[in-house]
Amino acid sequence: MCRIAGIIAKRISHHELTEKVSLMCDVLKHGGPDDGGIFSDEHVSLVFGHRRLSIIDPGINGHQPMADVNKRVWITFNGEIYNYLPIREQLLAVGVVFHSFTDTEVIINAYLQWGVSSFSKLRGMFAFALYDIKGGTTFLVRDASGVKPLYYYVNGKSLSFASEVRAFKSAGTTHETDHSWPVRFLAFGHIPEPFTTLKNVLSLQKGHYLAWQHDSCTYQIRPFYQITAKPGIISLEDAKAQIRAGLQTAVNRQLMADAPIGVFLSGGTDSSILSLLANQQTEQQIKTISIYFNEKNYDESAYQNNVLQQISGEKYTHLVKQKDFEEYFPKIIADMDLPTTDGINTWFISKYAHQDGLKAVLSGVGADELFGGYPSFNRMKYLRYLRKLPSFLFKAANYFQTDRHRKISFLANEHYLGDYLLLRGLFVASDIARILDRSAGEVNEILFSEQNLNHLNRYDEEHAAWFETNLYMQNQLLRDTDVMSMSHGLEVRVPFLDEDFQELALSLAPGIRFDSYQPKKILIDSFRDLLPEPTWNRPKMGFTFPFQEWMSRHGEISNEKLYKGRFAKNEVLKFKNGQIHWSKIFALYQIQQHV
Template identity: 45%
Template sequence: MCRIAGIIDKHQDLTLSSAKVKEMCAIMAHGGPDGEGFYENANDNVVFGHRRLALIDLSITGHQPMIHDDKYVISFNGEIYNYLILKKKLQDLGFQFRTKSDTEVILIGFAYWGTAVFDKLSGMFAFALYDKTTNSTYLVRDQSGIKPLYYSAIDQRLIFASEVKAFKKLLKEENPNWKIYFLAFGHIPEPYTTLKDVLMLPKAQYLKWDHQTGTHELHCFHKESHDILIHKVEAAQEKVKNTIEDAVARHLIADEPIGVFLSGGIDSGLLTLLADEVQNKNGQQLHTISINFKDEQFSEKAYQDCILKEVNSKHYEYTLDESTFAEHFPSALAAMDQPTADGINSWFINYYAKLNGLKAFLSGIGADELFGGYPSFDRMGIVSFLSSLPHFMLKMALKINSVTLKRTYYLHYKNTIGKYLFLRGFFTPDEISKLLDIPVSKIDGVLKNLSIANMPNALGNGEQASWLETNLYMQNQLLKDTDFMSMQHGIEIRVPFLDKELLGLINSIAEPVKYKNTKKKGLLIDSFINLLPRKIWDRPKMGFTFPFQHWLKDDQYFQQQLAKCNNQRAKELIANFKKGDLHWSKAMAIYQVFNTIDD
């Protein structure tokens, strides 16, 4: 797990490109504290940069950018969990390896299979690969979009990096619509960023850059199969159990200790139990970490203790109080790479993880999206009904004096974006209009025409909810927030529920088996009913959140920043927040729209 950057510009002096790439890597040094490396090629004006967080092959041989046969060069961010299997296949074909790294497997795999190797990789990855034999460079991002990779391809120049911050001294023009995106979604949806000429590479795609023409093409290297193969509950449970067990084992491969974030919920509890079994077999001890609060309303200690009784874990437990939160809150805000209405909680859990010298943790991201853990799975019926209403009726929703009901207005877009914003929309168009002083018609025009993937046809209600939560909420908020907040501390987060084999399995299970259950995430729970304590799954759902509503109202730094805002509607909303009539996440959004996030 690392940070990468690069510039390919045949119109710019190589020395200048090199200096810029070094500056980009310095900005992202927090994500690669174990070393740095650079590669230059004057023939094609290529400069690659790399900041290293070493977890596999800790030796100098794992150094990057890595070169194979003086033909292929890679700067790689991520982990390949099936690299040993691919390595064995390549060795059987006669290839020799000089390192123990997964990075070299990508290089030699590309030398043999070409671009077909991209879909053979199981893991989380974002990398740049320079191919001298074809005078091309490839930017590649994993099938689930776990790792970020941003790029700018204008004026026959390609720039790429793991964070948007790395571009800010090179490309300063703002995306004129980012505030609309952010206020509507609570995040900035891919492929957009706050910068006009910087985009996120779509997941499961690669960008091929032609060095001679200075042009590029985007190609998809992985397409999901939705062939239904499993119709029986018992068969689904057995497959889910075996596949998740295998996924956890794969995600524990490392040359450094791996921990688990134990919140006390179903997902983290299950990962802890399974990881403990694997580590015991390997003769290693599991590490776990938890954060709690004095306020009983937010504490999950009783559930954490329930899991800890079942495992042999070296456990780290912290109680976060308001004064500690206030001390570090400005640093957490400054760590944001892109505006988000969430993510602060992730900064703190990774802060405490770093105190104990650990570099990598398992996270339960993906379980709610795959197995039906969100309220949206119960609401798709009403979404379908309301979506069938005439435009004029749906547009009248803006006149309703209820924020929740006002979101019905979004359904008049009659597309995937409208459905998502009805379910999870942040501010409604009339509020955005007042905050940004622009007409609702312009907001509608921007949001209706976003270049995002459309939800496939013929999905059932549960599958629609899963698609929206996975491809919009998880993709744009949870994964991005987790990545930049964890890497701010030099921590790698691994997500077994997004394992390639597990995703393929879930797509092959009939919808009634996946979601028609009397309890949330029923298939997941029943698959491990003999392992998960009843106390863990037979309880109200509680998200991993902090007492923000109370703390931020009294936080001096936050209040000082909000006080700088001159927008009249924003001032009214801030006053509502102080009275307890506005959710803290909306106050956070106002702060980010009207204040510049520190570099």
């Protein structure tokens, strides 16, 4: 797990290119504290940079950027390839020579053997740049689930890329702000892909590669892998057996490491299953990291202890208090890279995991999206009926008093994002217009200008799963998990998003995969003999902190005098009176700092 950066630009001197990429790597050092490297090719005005977090083959053989033995292909790679050993065996069988035991070298030689079709053979989380000298092409490649970030910027005949947006600013590649980002942020609570805070600095789509042709300075973006369903599974017993075996395989794959590894144990179903499955691996005792609070409504230590009693490895628990939130709040904001209303919880647990000597952890992200763990899975069916109402009624929803009802106004837009924002949006368009002093028409144009996806009109559980996976998880959970964990030099692995396990989950008949009365029932039933009953037989809580209380007592966040405009000040007062959710005030606070 690492951080990567690079620039290809014929109109910039070799010295300046190297200096710029070095600056990019300096600002990314937190994500790769163990080693760093630069590769350059003056003939095509290319410089690759790398910051390394050593987890597999941590010695000098894993230094990057790396080349094959004949130095035809160079790579700078961020991530883990969990199936690199069987691919390596295939390559050895046809005479390929290796000089390390790294997954990085496997990517290089797989490309030399199979070309771009090799990308679809990789199972893992990854973002890499690969320069084929003979082919005159550089590829930017991002994994099928979009676990690892990869941003790029094309300016005329130059291409820049990096693992974080801040790197583009640090190198002076671009400082031009995308003035639409505050609108998107206030609506979504994050900045959805492919957009960022910088104009034309975009996120490469998951499961795609960008091919840059050096002679013409042109590029194309193409898909290489899409997670799809296999033939349908209609037997309940068969489904449970395959889920058990499939998730065990995914956990086994992702425990691969030459460095200390553990599990985030929140006390919920998903992290408990991962902890207990990891504990069954006799080769290493698993370490667990848990957080608890003095605020009893948020404290899950009792549920954590039920699982910890069944685990033999080292168990780290940490109390997080209001004063910790106050102390680290400025650092948390600085580490975000892009504005978001999530990720503080990941920042804290990653901090403690790093302190406890871990370099990698397993996380339960993805289970809710695959098996119907959110309220949206039941709420989605109501959208089918709402969408049949006249449009003027949706516009009239702006006059409702409560946030919940005002968000119906999003349905005035015949667009799938209107549906999503009704379910998960923060501020409605008219309120965003007031906050930013823009017209509601301009706000709606920004939010709904992208192509509408007409196939998203079924309004069933599979529809909700698509929303939660491709919008909420992709844009918020995965991005925030990556940037917040890597700010502490920690790798977070996500077994539920193993490509083969996802294909298995998508193959379940909807009546088996989803249950209207018990969220994630098939997952729970598959591991019922492993899980303590109190873990699954309780209301869903989620991995959350006492932010409603903490932010209401935070000197800056809760001080309405520090906010601009009557609307924002009134929102702060409503928050202090318990009338609105903390995420809205947290979004407003960040807008105050940036706009």
